[in-house]
Amino acid sequence: MIRLLMIGDIVGRPGRRAVKDNLPGLVQEQSIDFVIANGENAAGGNGITREIARELFACGINVITMGNHVWNKKEIINFIDNEIRLIRPANYPPGTPGKGYGIYNVNNNVRIGVFNLSGRIFMPELDCPFQSAGAILPLLKEKCNIILLDFHAEATSEKIALAYYLDNAISAFCGTHTHVQTADERILPGGTAYITDVGMTGPYESVIGVKKELVIEKFLTQMPRKFEVAAGLYQFNAVRIDIDEETGIAENITRIQNFE
Amino acid sequence: MIRLLMIGDIVGRPGRRAVKDNLPGLVQEQSIDFVIANGENAAGGNGITREIARELFACGINVITMGNHVWNKKEIINFIDNEIRLIRPANYPPGTPGKGYGIYNVNNNVRIGVFNLSGRIFMPELDCPFQSAGAILPLLKEKCNIILLDFHAEATSEKIALAYYLDNAISAFCGTHTHVQTADERILPGGTAYITDVGMTGPYESVIGVKKELVIEKFLTQMPRKFEVAAGLYQFNAVRIDIDEETGIAENITRIQNFE
Amino acid sequence: MIRLLMIGDIVGRPGRRAVKDNLPGLVQEQSIDFVIANGENAAGGNGITREIARELFACGINVITMGNHVWNKKEIINFIDNEIRLIRPANYPPGTPGKGYGIYNVNNNVRIGVFNLSGRIFMPELDCPFQSAGAILPLLKEKCNIILLDFHAEATSEKIALAYYLDNAISAFCGTHTHVQTADERILPGGTAYITDVGMTGPYESVIGVKKELVIEKFLTQMPRKFEVAAGLYQFNAVRIDIDEETGIAENITRIQNFE
Amino acid sequence: MIRLLMIGDIVGRPGRRAVKDNLPGLVQEQSIDFVIANGENAAGGNGITREIARELFACGINVITMGNHVWNKKEIINFIDNEIRLIRPANYPPGTPGKGYGIYNVNNNVRIGVFNLSGRIFMPELDCPFQSAGAILPLLKEKCNIILLDFHAEATSEKIALAYYLDNAISAFCGTHTHVQTADERILPGGTAYITDVGMTGPYESVIGVKKELVIEKFLTQMPRKFEVAAGLYQFNAVRIDIDEETGIAENITRIQNFE
């Protein structure tokens, strides 16, 4: 059995502190074999830098996935092609910097395929995630028994539909992007571990990571506000997934919420 | 102390069966004083009829709230003005049939105000929910210590921002619409019970209530599909909220998920 | 020189009457060689039937293009695969019924390629029109000197950007969908005839073809209204384009507006 | 008779040069009495500064209207409350800096009311423009016979519907925002001069004012691009409207397109 940990969108400094404080202990106490984390908000709330990626890898994260904020820190273009542990949504157009999936070794003898897709409902106009998944899966299945998808999307309908579409073809389907953990974690009929959204790892008293006063003012005035990551105590949101490495079938998915 | 139950979007026949099977027992065993339910999908997946509203009241629901599907069954226009236990989003334009709030007696001696608002992010163009809340609150506060809002909205940012905006001014803020229960129930700093989404009371193996094959086909083909409520076993999603009737402050919010 | 006529979205009975009344005379008096028309609203305001397609071909239309309303009359699925003169947006997913382009003979000795694409900004989630155009163009260029695109899209930025992208690669770029003719017809620097929107061929006193009272009521009440095609006098909107059949370069584009 | 000129969205330096080159001559040769211009893109493509507003007033513009880019240059907040010749969409929430309408003297003896509204379809979430128009009109009608609206909106349906709704209540309805002039200028049945979009006054070879290469690259890559105003020759887009100052009825609307 392989035990994965998927961490929800890490937001800014409080999110990184949450990872540093929680991850090493979790990995040891819960015998985690492999850690994936969504890092699209890791640098100041949006995007990621080389330094911050290194910082996260150093905490024990094995693969960083991204989302609609992937390009917010422009320097990512300089290192994403050389950093195979950092992937971005695979349904960006052909020719986009970086890769949408990777194959990694776990415990030296097991291979895990991780891919990242973005939704299209209420999101930027990317290639169809259903078609993209169909194109990537054969490449991964050829080499890996265990496959995890980070589907970064807004609409619950798109997330659940893609999960059923991929049920049995992948081991784990983790939704991200809304920054709120959902309470619908389960094993789908075909054996895929599922959750609509893993949630956010970032400031607790905030509007999805942002200072609440700024967001309220934005809604009240409809005038532009520069958003800032909220300060204060953090929350750490993740799911732990157990997968049979022979069959790729998930046996368990458990939600994790730690608070500072 | 007053104990409320808020039931998430009731979808079609499986959702109504879930209410019939679960509600009477819950009310008795958990000493529920008052039951609110979102009924925008109660009739065949969209809208509500007079007969179905009566059916739901007969099960023990005291107030039905609605959402973007409020007008899908046209006959609602014939009875919504005479049925004070059925409210629709208050931020429809002035002159819209029905009411956006109501004041009800609980246990003969306590009054509870319930109001319903719709979000605007990725939703129809209604009046501003922040402004609408500001206009309704004084009317309710004059007469009630306990106030509950069903905020029917898509974006987590809009839901959390409005909740912080209303924190301490209302007793309970229950999000609906995404049909997926979130795991972020809590008491906000000012004493308002909060959950981003109560979830759905409807068919379990489904895409937010709809037959999964139809939704998958819609995403794959981008051609119109007539959606049908899925058959099979149900899930029942709700939250239980305890409120001090003197202060209107919430003391506890607990998620409930029952499965057939 | 080949002279094309492109007719904007034909809406319902008034639109078809406009075609019958205007097209034969125009073809003769202005020596039109080939007629393309957008027919997505030809049947009762949305979609097209076999009978109405035949009616339009009988009036002298050589090719019918479609748009977001292509599937509204379901019977189109029964005949679109056998009717090469009827095309739908090429950027529907692979496997969709019908074709997104066709090659036709003009005056027995010249071949014209016609293709149809849908925009994605404020529109359904189809494949990328820029990528789709790039895939189709080589197929058409191999066989035709003259190529016309009906780009059915909402946002002016997407229309103008795609036109510059295709400038010199195609002979004519005709925008449709907004139902309002634009006054920016021109020859782009590379020789492509361009207009952001050809406009609508349908009822004159209407909101883009629909009874104005119904649309106003919809905006005032935000409640659903069944839209009906407006009655009364028609307007006929089209552009006439002259193309050098050796080079495929456009020499002229002229707007046409006829009123009943 | 009063003769108004309404200039479409002035974009950056090329747009301002177009105003300087064209406006004084037009005013004199065509006996223009009053000039309104949309200035939401006047400063570097987005927003307006105090200096640029002064520059435009010095060219002969009497009133500047705005749109969704009103707040892009933050300094506007410092002077909009003291500059009655600069108005922003009236359907921003109550309490927003600036005003949504103004009353001005023309030729010393006639008063004209000008108001500005933003659409909501595919646009930011403002108050309902139909309701806002209904609230403002009595204030203007009490003091002015002549009323002009700049309706800054994307969807043709919303523009035409609001125009019919206001037909006969105002003298002129000028759409802006799409940056493409439409060819549907007319007098509505009730006497209101109408055009769906006045168009753009800015760089000719551009995608609605922006360097075309940048916009094409944005569509091809779906990666963020910093947009820059295109250089090169300008186009000047406007409409001239003649209004009977006794009745407020429009007698004529004429499109104007000048090219460098």
Ligand SMILES: [Fe+2]
């Ligand atoms: Fe995120």
Ligand SMILES: [Fe+2]
């Ligand atoms: Fe995101």
Ligand SMILES: [Fe+2]
């Ligand atoms: Fe619902």
Ligand SMILES: [Fe+2]
């Ligand atoms: Fe809903």
Ligand SMILES: [Fe+2]
């Ligand atoms: Fe159309």
Ligand SMILES: [Fe+2]
């Ligand atoms: Fe269309």
Ligand SMILES: [Fe+2]
């Ligand atoms: Fe503009």
Ligand SMILES: [Fe+2]
């Ligand atoms: Fe604009």
